[in-house]
Amino acid sequence: MFPSASARANFFAVCLLSVTALVPTASAAQTLPPVDTSVRQSFERVLSDPRVKAALAAIERAEPEAIQEQFRLTEIPAPPFKEEKRAAYYLDLLKARGLDEAYLDEEGNAIGLRKGSGNGPLLLIAAHLDTVFPEGVDTSVKERNGRFYAPGIGDDTRGLAAMLSVIDALNASGIETEADIMFAGNVGEEGRGDLRGIKAIFRDHPDIDGFISIDGVRMGRITNGGTGSRRFEFRFTGPGGHSFGAFGLASAIHAMGRAIAKIGDLETPSDPKTTFTVGTVAGGTSVNSIAADAVFAIDLRSNDRTQLAILEQKAKDAALEAVAEENARWGRGEISVDFVLIGDRPVGRTEPSSPLVQLTRLAFDELAIEFRGLSISSTDSNVPMSLGIPAITIDGGGDGGGAHSPDEWFVPTDSHLGPQASLLLILGLAGIEGSTQALLPKL
Amino acid sequence: MFPSASARANFFAVCLLSVTALVPTASAAQTLPPVDTSVRQSFERVLSDPRVKAALAAIERAEPEAIQEQFRLTEIPAPPFKEEKRAAYYLDLLKARGLDEAYLDEEGNAIGLRKGSGNGPLLLIAAHLDTVFPEGVDTSVKERNGRFYAPGIGDDTRGLAAMLSVIDALNASGIETEADIMFAGNVGEEGRGDLRGIKAIFRDHPDIDGFISIDGVRMGRITNGGTGSRRFEFRFTGPGGHSFGAFGLASAIHAMGRAIAKIGDLETPSDPKTTFTVGTVAGGTSVNSIAADAVFAIDLRSNDRTQLAILEQKAKDAALEAVAEENARWGRGEISVDFVLIGDRPVGRTEPSSPLVQLTRLAFDELAIEFRGLSISSTDSNVPMSLGIPAITIDGGGDGGGAHSPDEWFVPTDSHLGPQASLLLILGLAGIEGSTQALLPKL
Numbered sequence: 001m002f003p004s005a006s007a008r009a010n011f012f013a014v015c016l017l018s019v020t021a022l023v024p025t026a027s028a029a030q031t032l033p034p035v036d037t038s039v040r041q042s043f044e045r046v047l048s049d050p051r052v053k054a055a056l057a058a059i060e061r062a063e064p065e066a067i068q069e070q071f072r073l074t075e076i077p078a079p080p081f082k083e084e085k086r087a088a089y090y091l092d093l094l095k096a097r098g099l100d101e102a103y104l105d106e107e108g109n110a111i112g113l114r115k116g117s118g119n120g121p122l123l124l125i126a127a128h129l130d131t132v133f134p135e136g137v138d139t140s141v142k143e144r145n146g147r148f149y150a151p152g153i154g155d156d157t158r159g160l161a162a163m164l165s166v167i168d169a170l171n172a173s174g175i176e177t178e179a180d181i182m183f184a185g186n187v188g189e190e191g192r193g194d195l196r197g198i199k200a201i202f203r204d205h206p207d208i209d210g211f212i213s214i215d216g217v218r219m220g221r222i223t224n225g226g227t228g229s230r231r232f233e234f235r236f237t238g239p240g241g242h243s244f245g246a247f248g249l250a251s252a253i254h255a256m257g258r259a260i261a262k263i264g265d266l267e268t269p270s271d272p273k274t275t276f277t278v279g280t281v282a283g284g285t286s287v288n289s290i291a292a293d294a295v296f297a298i299d300l301r302s303n304d305r306t307q308l309a310i311l312e313q314k315a316k317d318a319a320l321e322a323v324a325e326e327n328a329r330w331g332r333g334e335i336s337v338d339f340v341l342i343g344d345r346p347v348g349r350t351e352p353s354s355p356l357v358q359l360t361r362l363a364f365d366e367l368a369i370e371f372r373g374l375s376i377s378s379t380d381s382n383v384p385m386s387l388g389i390p391a392i393t394i395d396g397g398g399d400g401g402g403a404h405s406p407d408e409w410f411v412p413t414d415s416h417l418g419p420q421a422s423l424l425l426i427l428g429l430a431g432i433e434g435s436t437q438a439l440l441p442k443l
Numbered sequence: 444m445f446p447s448a449s450a451r452a453n454f455f456a457v458c459l460l461s462v463t464a465l466v467p468t469a470s471a472a473q474t475l476p477p478v479d480t481s482v483r484q485s486f487e488r489v490l491s492d493p494r495v496k497a498a499l500a501a502i503e504r505a506e507p508e509a510i511q512e513q514f515r516l517t518e519i520p521a522p523p524f525k526e527e528k529r530a531a532y533y534l535d536l537l538k539a540r541g542l543d544e545a546y547l548d549e550e551g552n553a554i555g556l557r558k559g560s561g562n563g564p565l566l567l568i569a570a571h572l573d574t575v576f577p578e579g580v581d582t583s584v585k586e587r588n589g590r591f592y593a594p595g596i597g598d599d600t601r602g603l604a605a606m607l608s609v610i611d612a613l614n615a616s617g618i619e620t621e622a623d624i625m626f627a628g629n630v631g632e633e634g635r636g637d638l639r640g641i642k643a644i645f646r647d648h649p650d651i652d653g654f655i656s657i658d659g660v661r662m663g664r665i666t667n668g669g670t671g672s673r674r675f676e677f678r679f680t681g682p683g684g685h686s687f688g689a690f691g692l693a694s695a696i697h698a699m700g701r702a703i704a705k706i707g708d709l710e711t712p713s714d715p716k717t718t719f720t721v722g723t724v725a726g727g728t729s730v731n732s733i734a735a736d737a738v739f740a741i742d743l744r745s746n747d748r749t750q751l752a753i754l755e756q757k758a759k760d761a762a763l764e765a766v767a768e769e770n771a772r773w774g775r776g777e778i779s780v781d782f783v784l785i786g787d788r789p790v791g792r793t794e795p796s797s798p799l800v801q802l803t804r805l806a807f808d809e810l811a812i813e814f815r816g817l818s819i820s821s822t823d824s825n826v827p828m829s830l831g832i833p834a835i836t837i838d839g840g841g842d843g844g845g846a847h848s849p850d851e852w853f854v855p856t857d858s859h860l861g862p863q864a865s866l867l868l869i870l871g872l873a874g875i876e877g878s879t880q881a882l883l884p885k886l
Contacts (some may be wrong), residue, residue, distance in 0.1 A: 056659035191729075243744065252720065253724050254721060257706075261701040264700060276686075279731055283724045284722045287742050288722055289720070291721070297730035322704075329707060329708065348878060
């Protein structure tokens with residue numbers, strides 16, 4: 001049951017690099033405000049456009065090829081901080097679609113711009129290139145019993161494929177939008193990537209007015225809340241020494257234990273949901289040495305910015321008190337602690353009354369996608385939400401499971417619904433030149 | 444200053460396998476009882492034997508070749524639990540010396556027996572084959588600035604070489620001892636080896652009446668006390684879950700932290716010296732997961748058997764209380780803890796009035812070796828001491844440093860004094876047929 005020390009250590013090293021699961025926290029039971037009449041009318045005008053009908057049909061027809069592209073993308077590994085190969089390939093795909101601009105930015109994001117008629121808002125659509133899987137993991141797609149298995153096949157290669165389908169459909173339709181639309185295959189959504197791709201885009205493009213993240217597989221949820229997280233390594237250091245010969249020295253591990261004990265007793269509100277855990281721990285050099293160093297990684301989260309800040313302060317205070325106690329226990333002030341920020345995902349929220357949410361619901365209804373509720377989660381949308389820019393995360397279509405595990409799988413059942421819903425949402429927000437106005441306000 | 448998580452983890456894995464330093468704890472200031480007249484007289488009779496004088500001179504003459512053998516032995520790696528190659532070579536060396544018996548026992552110890560005249564006691568002399576260094580470490584001997592560097596060159600290859608010199612000197616002298624003398628190159632002295640070689644010999648040979656361990660380099664100390672140690676892994680397990688989605692689950696790491704905090708506040712006597720430390724810690728799978736498992740390794744030591752038992756119970760109680768607190772904190776009894784014994788070195792002591800200690804002091808005086816005091820430490824002698832069998836650990840001669848580090852070094856300055864002192868001690872204890880009686884009592 002317990003792996004060997006050596007196997008454990010390797011496992012630990014791999015795992016530290018990985019997982020930030022997308023864990024929704026809302027139920028489908030929310031009652032949403034009624035859809036604004038103006039939004040509904042605009043959406044109906046979009047739907048009645050024969051070019052739109054043709055574009056929806058084109059998406060469905062082209063879906064088998066889109067799935068093949070999804071599999072090709074899956075088989076190009078994109079470990080955290082090593083998305084270059086997949087980014088280069090994705091950039092080629094964007095360029096092949098004849099966008100007005102297509103380039104890699106300094107952070108490594110593959111970006112394409114489809115200009116609108118001018119004077120409209122700027123809408124960003126993105127799916128993330130990175131997976132949680134380290135180098136060397138076999139990403140070849142294997143079919144078993146009707147399921148397609150490969151690490152990363154859904155999260156978020158499905159989003160990347162769906163975005164290409166949307167671009168193809170827009171191009172084939174001959175529709176000109178009022179808004180400029182920026183498409184991004186972005187880096188660094190997972191784990192220690194810490195949303196670095198999307199952070200860079202919003203830093204470089206302060207003129208973006210709205211954001212849609214296409215992330216995941218199964219349609220139905222609208223993620224309109226961004227759980228904030230702050231992650232730290234708390235690093236304890238001291239002189240260390242022989243367990244017997246130097247007995248009486250303060251220990252980095254003992255100080256760390258005291259800190260964990262105190263943190264374990266912290267109280268947080270259940271609403272807004274605020275949580276903490278010391279997720280990993282390592283330290284010491286041998287069983288018979290007073291530890292000279294010890295480190296833990298702590299995950300602090302909240303759906304509320306203030307609660308998150310309060311929790312962070314409490315955790316740091318607990319560690320400082322623990323160090324003081326350990327030093328006082330032995331009469332020498334030799335242990336110290338440093339706080340190293342290793343993750344920072346801002347809290348954010350998009351109002352359910354936002355045209356992004358309203359249009360998504362209308363698109364779901366039109367495509368007979370069951371609405372499974374609003375959710376609060378940690379996605380690329382956290383970044384714009386925290387900046388006051390309306391943003392949502394929706395799924396890319398199809399079915400799947402096992403995200404962040406080597407047994408991740410995907411089934412393309414009704415997967416065309418993903419890009420179809422995105423297309424309708426985008427057209428509603430971006431407006432169709434000569435027909436409807438962009439519902440996305442310019443900020 | 445802080446290595447990466449991955450480097451740390453590998454380091455941790457290596458270090459868990461290694462080090463049990465030999466840390467003496469006594470000063471040279473002890474006042475020893477006067478040497479018994481009978482011991483002094485017997486020792487003087489040994490000294491006056493011309494064959495003994497010739498044997499001492501032979502050791503000094505043969506020392507350069509002994510050093511070469513020491514280096515050859517050093518270059519045969521003997522990692523913990525992997526001493527086979529060095530043991531086989533050492534057995535060949537014993538066989539080449541024409542002992543009455545020479546064999547490998549089931550534990551892997553290389554054993555040779557030099558029979559005495561009959562009806563005498565049985566004296567065991569040993570040096571340990573194993574080093575602390577894992578496989579793959581370069582053990583080639585390199586000379587720099589008059590020092591010979593190689594991992595394990597002193598600890599305890601020096602002891603192995605000194606023992607060979609003693610056998611050669613006995614053989615060349617033509618002396619028959621009254622006692623049977625067993626020579627062992629034994630396995631498992633270091634770290635997790637947990638004295639397994641010597642434990643096996645005393646299990647298989649309940650008729651041994653006394654023990655001399657030759658371990659280390661610089662002469663002068665007599666280790667007549669065995670610090671006892673009990674080492675455990677405390678393994679905490681629970682269900683684990685997502686840090687945010689499953690918040691409210693008890694954490695294996697949090698329970699472990701509570702245990703460490705409590706252990707950090709334990710009180711132990713300074714005399715008999717009794718110590719504890721949580722030396723290493725590992726746990727968790729990712730920063731954003733409530734930990735399903737966590738483990739620490741704890742070192743408990745004392746120079747007193749009862750104090751060691753009390754300390755062990757306190758540490759276990761602390762962990763059980765910690766688990767109960769963590770489970771109560773979240774209202775669910777999901778964390779548990781197991782105690783896995785990973786090291787057990789019994790407490791022991793040989794009286795300063797023992798002929799082993801008295802004869803060693805006389806030998807030191809005769810050879811003008813400065814007596815640097817009695818010491819209490821953790822060596823192979825712990826095992827016989829704990830069984831009530833007189834035992835001491837003395838050094839093998841020469842000078843050196845950096846034991847247990849890759850920069851371990853050795854200088855053969857006056858190194859012949861090591862086997863010379865051992866020879867005099869052995870002859871005093873074993874008796875010379877036709878001249879002196881064995882001072883080692885039959886038990």
